[in-house]
Each structure stands twice: as structure tokens, then as C-alpha cells.
Amino acid sequence: MTGTDTGPIALTIADGVAEILLNRPDRRNAMDLALQEGLVAAIETVRGSDARALVVGGVGKHFCVGADLDVVDGEDRAGGDDTTTRMLAACEAFLLALRTLPMPVVAAVEGAAAGGGAGLALAADLRVLGRSATLHGSTFPLGMTPDAGVSWYLARALGPARATNLMIRNAPMTAELLASVGLADAIVDDGTALAEAHRLAAELGPRTPPLAIVGLRELMAAASTSDLAGQLDRERQWVGTLNRTADFAEGVSAFLQRRTPEFTGR
Incomplete structure (x- = not known):
């Protein structure tokens, strides 16, 4: 077994399954630049390892509530290379890296997956959700359009009209709703999503080309x-x-x- 803890990201690899955990539980795993860049680095480490499957989750009660708005609120927007620009670039980097990873990726979602956290969950091949988990793609209350690929995934899963309806109404998607449209592969008791995701990853990894x-x-x-x-x-x-x-x-x-x-x- 190998493992690293890079602060906002915890990575372990054991028995052919890699695990990447967002590790800012005091901030509900909100993404700052350090977390995003750590996620890119962790994915590349997994790519070069002997892992056959990857589980992505969050430490604590929530998967990820999206961007850390305290960081965004405190930035200087006068320059072209501001915090938001760099965070968006890092977000795109980890999402694209995840989609080219040559192994099944399973997201273990507990609590809230919002904004960029929703995009991360949707980028996985399979999702295991705790019973009270929600996916929240809308950033309308912030005066912002969706990012992190949320519009791309939801439009394909729900159709543009239904996806637009949910985002305009700022409506969270429950585990049951996600399962009904094929975006939840298992719904389990709260607190057990990570264990079920590992079971699924261990099952699928060795037989996935x-x-x-x-x-x-x-x-x-x-x-x-x-x-x-x-x-x-x-x-x-x-x-x-x-x-x-x-x-x-x-x-x-x-x-x-x-x-x-x-x-x-x-």
C-alpha cells in the first residue's frame, strides 16, 4: 500500500484500487487553487501507478461544495491572470485528466456535490450516493453560469429543457432523481458510499481493458x-x-x- 497526504488531497493506492479524497472537511471540501492543483497531481500519480480503478470522495460529511467563495471574493479582479482564471484552468485540467484515465473511476458522494464538486462527480464513470446526497449544478444565485462541465453532462442526461429548468430554479438533484436518469449507480446508507465505491472499483478494475x-x-x-x-x-x-x-x-x-x-x- 502506498499513500500520500498533500494537505487538501489525500491519496492512497492499495490492492489495485487508488483512492483520492478531497481533504478540506472544515470547508466542506470547497475547492481552492491548492486543492485543484493537488487533484491534478494526484490523478497523474494514479495514471503512472499499477492501480486498475480509482475512487474519488471527500473527507467528512460532504463530497465538495464547489469553489471556495472566500478565496474568490478576496481576489483582485483587475488583472488578467486572477484567481478565478487560474482556478478555472486547474478545474479544466483535472476534469480532462480524469476523463483520459485508463481505468474505471467511481465517485463516492456523501452530502452535497455542488458547482465544481458536481462536475467532478459527473466526470466519474460511476457514482455511488449516500441516501441524502444531493447534486447541485446551478450557480445562478451567484450571478454565474454553470462550469466544470455541469451543463454538458446534465444536458445529455436530462435533455436541455429539463436541465435548464433545474438550473433556473436552483433545484438540487436528489439521489433518487439521479438514479432515475442513470446518474447514480447505487444508493446506499449515509456514511457507506466510500466503502461501496471501493467494492465496485475492486470488482470492475481487473476486468476493465x-x-x-x-x-x-x-x-x-x-x-x-x-x-x-x-x-x-x-x-x-x-x-x-x-x-x-x-x-x-x-x-x-x-x-x-x-x-x-x-x-x-x-
Whole structure:
């Protein structure tokens, strides 16, 4: 087992499962620049490790309530390279890094996931929610449009009209509502989401082909706006790429031999 505690981020890797925890419980895991940059660094550490799955969660009662508004309120907006600009860049960096990670990512959501925290939860492949958890994507009360990819994910899951309705009304999405639209893969008793997320990650990690999951994410992202011909072309390109990998050869061999494949990401 390996582990690091970089202040706002706690990272452990054990038995093939990496765990990244946002570690500012006194601020409900609100994001400042140090947390965001620590998250980018932690994801890259996981990428270079032998982990086969990643669990993302928060220390304390909440997943993440979004940007730390005390930091934003105290910034000097006169310059071009201000705190908000740097935080948005760091947010985009960890979200894109997460989506290219060659392993399943499971978010363990307790309490509130709001703003950038909602974006982080939605960027995961799977979500385990405590029964009273909520996802809150709207920043309208702050006089701001959504960020952290929230509009992108919710428009695809709910449709633009319903997503707009929720954000204009500043309505939180309950665990039950998220499950009804396919955004919650499990609802568990409060306080047990992290344990269930680890169970799911340990189950999925060894049998998930690392290269194919990156391709799957890309295909799913394109599917809702692509015509059939375009999607068939994307599928053909990915099949052509993966057809030449050792993982595909291993998958076919394991299928024919009726055994569990041992994927290596090559």
C-alpha cells in the first residue's frame, strides 16, 4: 500500500484500487487553487501507478461544495491572470485528466456535490450516493453560469429543457432523481458510499481493458450529437486501433479458453 497526504488531497493506492479524497472537511471540501492543483497531481500519480480503478470522495460529511467563495471574493479582479482564471484552468485540467484515465473511476458522494464538486462527480464513470446526497449544478444565485462541465453532462442526461429548468430554479438533484436518469449507480446508507465505491472499483478494475475504456468514453460523448454514419466511423476507428493491441489478443484468447482476461493496457 502506498499513500500520500498533500494537505487538501489525500491519496492512497492499495490492492489495485487508488483512492483520492478531497481533504478540506472544515470547508466542506470547497475547492481552492491548492486543492485543484493537488487533484491534478494526484490523478497523474494514479495514471503512472499499477492501480486498475480509482475512487474519488471527500473527507467528512460532504463530497465538495464547489469553489471556495472566500478565496474568490478576496481576489483582485483587475488583472488578467486572477484567481478565478487560474482556478478555472486547474478545474479544466483535472476534469480532462480524469476523463483520459485508463481505468474505471467511481465517485463516492456523501452530502452535497455542488458547482465544481458536481462536475467532478459527473466526470466519474460511476457514482455511488449516500441516501441524502444531493447534486447541485446551478450557480445562478451567484450571478454565474454553470462550469466544470455541469451543463454538458446534465444536458445529455436530462435533455436541455429539463436541465435548464433545474438550473433556473436552483433545484438540487436528489439521489433518487439521479438514479432515475442513470446518474447514480447505487444508493446506499449515509456514511457507506466510500466503502461501496471501493467494492465496485475492486470488482470492475481487473476486468476493465484500460485502452478500451478511454475509447468508450469518447464514443459515448459523441453518440448524443452524432449521426449514425459519423458514429459508425468513430467506432470503426477505435476497433481498428484496439484490434492491434495485446489486450485485444488477450481478450479473445481468454474468451476462447473460458478464463478471466488479464489486461495490461498494451
